[in-house]
Amino acid sequence: MPLQPHMKLISVDDHLIEPPDVWQDRLPGRYRDAGPRIIEVGEARNQVWLYQGQQYPTLGLAAVAGRAADQIHNDPTRYEQMIKGAYDPVARVGDMDLAGIQAHLLFPTFPRFAGTLFLEGADRELALLCVRAYNDFLIDEWCATAPDRFIAMALLPLWDPQLAAAELERTVAKGAKCVAFPENPTPLGLPSIHTDHWDPLFAAAQAHDVPLCMHFGTSSLRPPHSPDAPWGVIIALMGANSIFAAVEFVFSPVFQKFPRLNVALSEGGIGWMPYIMERLDDTWARHRYYAGIDSPQPPSQIFREHIHGCFIQDEAGIAMRHTVGVNNIMWEGDYPHSDSLWPNDRKNLEQVLADVPDDEAHRIVELNARDLFHFDADLA
Amino acid sequence: MPLQPHMKLISVDDHLIEPPDVWQDRLPGRYRDAGPRIIEVGEARNQVWLYQGQQYPTLGLAAVAGRAADQIHNDPTRYEQMIKGAYDPVARVGDMDLAGIQAHLLFPTFPRFAGTLFLEGADRELALLCVRAYNDFLIDEWCATAPDRFIAMALLPLWDPQLAAAELERTVAKGAKCVAFPENPTPLGLPSIHTDHWDPLFAAAQAHDVPLCMHFGTSSLRPPHSPDAPWGVIIALMGANSIFAAVEFVFSPVFQKFPRLNVALSEGGIGWMPYIMERLDDTWARHRYYAGIDSPQPPSQIFREHIHGCFIQDEAGIAMRHTVGVNNIMWEGDYPHSDSLWPNDRKNLEQVLADVPDDEAHRIVELNARDLFHFDADLA
Numbered sequence: 001m002p003l004q005p006h007m008k009l010i011s012v013d014d015h016l017i018e019p020p021d022v023w024q025d026r027l028p029g030r031y032r033d034a035g036p037r038i039i040e041v042g043e044a045r046n047q048v049w050l051y052q053g054q055q056y057p058t059l060g061l062a063a064v065a066g067r068a069a070d071q072i073h074n075d076p077t078r079y080e081q082m083i084k085g086a087y088d089p090v091a092r093v094g095d096m097d098l099a100g101i102q103a104h105l106l107f108p109t110f111p112r113f114a115g116t117l118f119l120e121g122a123d124r125e126l127a128l129l130c131v132r133a134y135n136d137f138l139i140d141e142w143c144a145t146a147p148d149r150f151i152a153m154a155l156l157p158l159w160d161p162q163l164a165a166a167e168l169e170r171t172v173a174k175g176a177k178c179v180a181f182p183e184n185p186t187p188l189g190l191p192s193i194h195t196d197h198w199d200p201l202f203a204a205a206q207a208h209d210v211p212l213c214m215h216f217g218t219s220s221l222r223p224p225h226s227p228d229a230p231w232g233v234i235i236a237l238m239g240a241n242s243i244f245a246a247v248e249f250v251f252s253p254v255f256q257k258f259p260r261l262n263v264a265l266s267e268g269g270i271g272w273m274p275y276i277m278e279r280l281d282d283t284w285a286r287h288r289y290y291a292g293i294d295s296p297q298p299p300s301q302i303f304r305e306h307i308h309g310c311f312i313q314d315e316a317g318i319a320m321r322h323t324v325g326v327n328n329i330m331w332e333g334d335y336p337h338s339d340s341l342w343p344n345d346r347k348n349l350e351q352v353l354a355d356v357p358d359d360e361a362h363r364i365v366e367l368n369a370r371d372l373f374h375f376d377a378d379l380a
Numbered sequence: 381m382p383l384q385p386h387m388k389l390i391s392v393d394d395h396l397i398e399p400p401d402v403w404q405d406r407l408p409g410r411y412r413d414a415g416p417r418i419i420e421v422g423e424a425r426n427q428v429w430l431y432q433g434q435q436y437p438t439l440g441l442a443a444v445a446g447r448a449a450d451q452i453h454n455d456p457t458r459y460e461q462m463i464k465g466a467y468d469p470v471a472r473v474g475d476m477d478l479a480g481i482q483a484h485l486l487f488p489t490f491p492r493f494a495g496t497l498f499l500e501g502a503d504r505e506l507a508l509l510c511v512r513a514y515n516d517f518l519i520d521e522w523c524a525t526a527p528d529r530f531i532a533m534a535l536l537p538l539w540d541p542q543l544a545a546a547e548l549e550r551t552v553a554k555g556a557k558c559v560a561f562p563e564n565p566t567p568l569g570l571p572s573i574h575t576d577h578w579d580p581l582f583a584a585a586q587a588h589d590v591p592l593c594m595h596f597g598t599s600s601l602r603p604p605h606s607p608d609a610p611w612g613v614i615i616a617l618m619g620a621n622s623i624f625a626a627v628e629f630v631f632s633p634v635f636q637k638f639p640r641l642n643v644a645l646s647e648g649g650i651g652w653m654p655y656i657m658e659r660l661d662d663t664w665a666r667h668r669y670y671a672g673i674d675s676p677q678p679p680s681q682i683f684r685e686h687i688h689g690c691f692i693q694d695e696a697g698i699a700m701r702h703t704v705g706v707n708n709i710m711w712e713g714d715y716p717h718s719d720s721l722w723p724n725d726r727k728n729l730e731q732v733l734a735d736v737p738d739d740e741a742h743r744i745v746e747l748n749a750r751d752l753f754h755f756d757a758d759l760a
Contacts, residue, residue: 292612
């Protein structure tokens with residue numbers, strides 16, 4: 001019995017949908033109109049966010065946990081059509097209890113998974129207040145409901161690495177365990193990780209031992225596909241973004257400069273890691289003298305020392321766990337998104353981990369996340 | 381001893397460099413000037429191809445087999461700096477003998493791996509003659525040197541599926557075993573595989589049981605990367621193009637319309653296949669009702685019935701070979717490119733296949749390729 005009752009499930013990739021008042025409750029009066037608020041549009045009275053004059057739809061796929069596959073779609077939606085645990089922390093804890101899940105690590109929805117929406121709009125002072133308001137809501141309101149059940153991931157003002165470092169420090173001081181960073185900043189118009197631009201942020205993250213959480217899709221890129229490819233092609237290929245992110249970080253100067261910095265990849269799975277570690281090593285062995293990748297360590301070693309992945313099912317990754325590194329693997333529930341198996345998470349893990357020894361299963365479902373995020377067992 | 385002396389190595393991804401006279405010897409007089417020919421440029425007298433007024437450099441990486449890693453670079457080069465087996469079939473057979481390799485499947489160099497260079501230039505009549513001239517050179521001259529040692533892959537006039545089907549039939553009649561097709565036609569300005577555009581070609585390929593060979597890079601796309609990423613990032617990630625191609629084909633109507641059509645992916649490795657098969661099945665199970673992928677069979681089954689891969693080293697793929705499908709795996713030597721381990725191919729395979737039973741090793745190094753390409757053992 002690889003998944004025993006005393007093993008608590010810690011999921012490192014879940015999502016919350018911000019209630020309508022997150023920003024309206026926290027922004028100063030002069031910013032309430034321009035700050036994010038919910039309005040209703042069209043005959044269907046779909047609810048959309050309005051921010052700095054732009055409308056942003058709420059999408060159905062963001063809150064469908066527990067629905068049968070033929071009831072899943074991506075049409076615009078309204079709060080009352082969503083599962084309540086999507087936007088209400090008390091209901092969320094109830095849903096976690098129902099599935100036997102100890103903790104969720106929460107990604108935002110309206111701000112996008114790395115807060116990159118706040119790169120849009122001309123008013124950067126408002127944007128900074130919005131980033132802080134989300135973090136205050138997350139830590140002081142949502143996670144405070146049940147501190148032993150939620151891992152707080154702070155958003156950063158990504159347009160300014162000094163401000164980002166300061167927000168990291170402000171939020172870590174009151175309980176944030178990690179920060180969101182885009183899997184690749186360049187498609188967002190920001191400098192690459194191959195420059196020194198991000199050093200102030202990476203230095204702060206290393207100093208506080210705070211991992212960078214990189215959810216797939218946060219670069220804004222979709223993997224290459226034919227313009228008329230069915231939507232399923234894009235869904236199936238989104239994990240390639242995690243592959244791109246891992247390869248860029250391993251072949252960048254980041255881990256040479258910040259040897260204790262950690263990266264946690266979200267939602268891309270782990271089954272590709274053995275393949276890409278080998279490919280990195282082959283590339284390094286054959287091409288390092290002219291291809292800008294002349295690191296002293298083999299890249300697979302750099303990968304295992306710094307990069308952590310998570311999975312929902314991923315039998316291939318679990319079968320190859322000793323190549324990936326048992327300590328580099330965590331579990332994710334992805335509640336309330338469409339890939340979530342909620343409320344059958346434990347049942348799924350019992351199957352996926354059926355051939356995994358107890359100690360390894362415990363590391364994968366709970367202990368690795370506790371170590372990486374300093375999320376203490378004695379809280380639980 | 382998994383790799384026994386009686387097992388003959390058949391490599392399904394190698395390259396030839398066209399001698400300077402391939403087109404000059406075969407084009408009608410009126411086309412000799414505009415047709416491909418070698419000229420010398422600059423102080424270094426580097427040799428470049430000239431075609432329809434455009435210059436195309438010859439690159440060093442194309443012919444470096446056997447060189448130490450610190451002697452590999454991608455500068456322009458001259459024929460006499462290349463290993464002779466790159467452009468001379470008799471020298472090639474000698475190099476194959478030296479390494480204990482029975483057969484090579486040859487991709488072109490100047491025309492690009494799927495002949496997509498002949499999509500460029502205004503004169504389509506010349507382009508068609510150039511495609512035919514390459515195929516005639518390959519089959520009548522190169523492969524005729526030693527028919528039991530070379531698998532002939534024909535190029536196609538990709539701008540016209542009817543012409544492509546006709547060229548497939550013309551070349552198969554005189555010995556071609558497969559045809560080149562780009563991993564994704566849309567970045568080349570051609571219609572996607574999700575349309576009916578390619579049906580005449582795919583129908584001819586199915587009728588003659590001729591696999592489509594898709595070498596990575598043939599879409600002209602590089603995988604997404606930061607503009608200032610080191611070159612090693614692109615090298616390490618090129619296999620992602622094979623992932624994209626496999627996913628698009630499995631989620632396209634192609635295999636529903638042509639249930640006996642086969643695809644052979646080249647140079648992308650196989651270690652990613654278990655991961656993507658699972659991801660395809662998860663995507664299909666959760667999203668097929670709205671995401672345009674409502675096939676009757678699970679996509680992993682479609683994958684195994686139609687898609688074949690090959691590897692150079694790829695310990696991860698070999699460890700997971702029963703998930704990939706032992707009959708779907710072939711070996712490639714990649715002579716004379718920089719990833720080639722020549723002349724240590726057998727030594728490498730002895731290590732990679734050390735834990736593989738004899739019958740599976742034989743399928744992987746020889747028999748799968750003989751079956752897929754109808755490359756008969758009695759020729760050998």
